[in-house]
Amino acid sequence: MSATLLFSILNVLGIFVFGLSGAMVAIRRNFDVFGILVLAIATGVAGGIIRDVLLGAVPPEALRTFWPMAIAAVAGLCAFFFTSLIERFKRPVMLLDAIGLGVFAVAGCRKALVLGVDPPGAILLGVMTAIGGGVLRDIMAAEVPRVLHEDVYALAAFAGATTYASCLWLGIAETPAASGAVLLAVGLRLASVRFGWTLPRPPSS
């Protein structure tokens, strides 16, 4: 599979799962269908818009082409009609969010590298793309963003983007590098929740 095709699929997947996660937060709050759509779209495309604005690639892809918003809107409608199905997962927002986190960390890092940003900056842009959508979703829902209070969140995005950039630097082909980095980031995030991994906290004083 060519790298371009892989990244198109990853991008669609990331927008879709972040859209679902935004919609689930909106549904939990009992917003109406248009509020659900707005939060699904905002969560799905915010990371990419932040990335494109920081890279100077304006108007951002999410406005130049129609499909990013359309995918997020479809995710919002899916969440609206199949709420109970999605809620069968124990913690659906956490799960969807983890997939989006890993996918966007690697896809954001790659777009920055393609546009000529150095690896350290590209890794940071990947992390910002990955956490941007979730931060906006949580801020709009008047919650503290989970990147701040959940353990191994930004760290998972950072690990994914760093792994991807390191693999390319070591001469590994794009497809295995990207696939491995996404799996690592998603796995790290899910494992940390499953096994209750915690990072050190300051001594409570």
Place this chain on the structure above:
Amino acid sequence: MSATLLFSILNVLGIFVFGLSGAMVAIRRNFDVFGILVLAIATGVAGGIIRDVLLGAVPPEALRTFWPMAIAAVAGLCAFFFTSLIERFKRPVMLLDAIGLGVFAVAGCRKALVLGVDPPGAILLGVMTAIGGGVLRDIMAAEVPRVLHEDVYALAAFAGATTYASCLWLGIAETPAASGAVLLAVGLRLASVRFGWTLPRPPSS
């Protein structure tokens, strides 16, 4: 009346009413006069700044010229000195917000079209211009943005921008197209509040 003059008036009107709405939120929270000015200015110019950044038209108009911030500041001072007058309206923030919403949806859509964005992207930019100021106002006041929990809000902005773009595409002149689209968006928003129109919500489970 020429279209350029009409849009200048609409832009001033939008900044002024959004500035008033931001100031009224700040007054309700008992902020001091400078906090009121900051929230009035942020609410009045945020939508236009977001629009200009996404279009790559930087530095944004609100920084290149002095008057957008000045208009919003005047709105803040008006709200400060004439609070009780404005509060005679039953729900002043809702009313002012509705006017700003309709005006910025059409003005934002037009600026994007003028700068060469395709109609679907221009409509979305109009919606983002329209809801941006209010979202920032509510986030800064630590409230859930009304675009998420009030029915027929983003939908009204979307209807206004779509009507404007469609009218131009059908060959209707700018002045009637813009006036009609603004009236439609404002009317739709106010009617939905007046008559309690609601959009479907997910079945509470």
Place this chain on the structure above:
Amino acid sequence: MSATLLFSILNVLGIFVFGLSGAMVAIRRNFDVFGILVLAIATGVAGGIIRDVLLGAVPPEALRTFWPMAIAAVAGLCAFFFTSLIERFKRPVMLLDAIGLGVFAVAGCRKALVLGVDPPGAILLGVMTAIGGGVLRDIMAAEVPRVLHEDVYALAAFAGATTYASCLWLGIAETPAASGAVLLAVGLRLASVRFGWTLPRPPSS
């Protein structure tokens, strides 16, 4: 001392103290060490990123070079390891925030002037650079930004940026102009807290 060196020092100082202030807010909320780092970095570099995006200087300095994020991360680690030392100050977040406010107001104003923005726009950009980091910190911690409810906050940033721009316009050399403007802004902010200066509020109705 050359003006360029002075501004490099001011910039490092501003990023460091804002990073400390973000970390202290995160520590107070009992976030883990990575959450502390994220809030330290976000608070330290957000103002500069907003400034660069509005000026069209993308990718922003904080992504093009590695050190702004590194300084903010070091500040986060310092706050983590020396929490009790920093807490000896009565109100550490307020104090650090005041220094960052003054430094970034002048540094932001200067960068805008260097890039050819007119003085009124440059002053406003200075104010936005100065308040941006703190607003993001408080929004992410789900608090009302202190720029809105604390007296003499945006006013201090405004005074600093205006003094700097006025001094340059009067032909005063950069180094004394910048030093004086920073001291004025920081002093104004601290004095207002120390002496309980208040600005007028609307009559509570």
